[in-house]
Amino acid sequence: MIEYRTSSFCDFGNCVEVGRTPEGAFLVRDTKNRDQPPLEFSSSEWSAFVAGVKNGEFDAP
Numbered sequence: 376m377i378e379y380r381t382s383s384f385c386d387f388g389n390c391v392e393v394g395r396t397p398e399g400a401f402l403v404r405d406t407k408n409r410d411q412p413p414l415e416f417s418s419s420e421w422s423a424f425v426a427g428v429k430n431g432e433f434d435a436p
Contacts, residue, residue, distance in 0.1 A: 377402060 379392035385406070394402040394413070401421040404413035416424070427433060 379404065381406060 377394040377396060379394040379402070381390055381392045388406050390406045391403050392406055392409075394404075396402060396415075399418050401416045401418070402413035403416070405411065
C-alpha cells in the first residue's frame with residue numbers, strides 16, 4: 376500500500392498528495408478525486424521538478 380502525504384499548507388481539500396512506490400517512483404494524485412489513477416514520475420523527474428520549485432521557476436509572474 377502506498378502512503379500518500381499532503382502539504383500542511385493544504386486548504387479545503389483542493390490539493391495534491393505525493394506517495395512513493397517501493398521501486399522509488401513518485402506518485403501524485405488529486406485530493407478531490409482519489410479514485411483516479413495517479414501521475415507517476417521517476418526519481419530523476421521528481422528531483423528536477425522539486426529543484427525547479429525551489430529555484431522559483433514556477434512562481435507567478
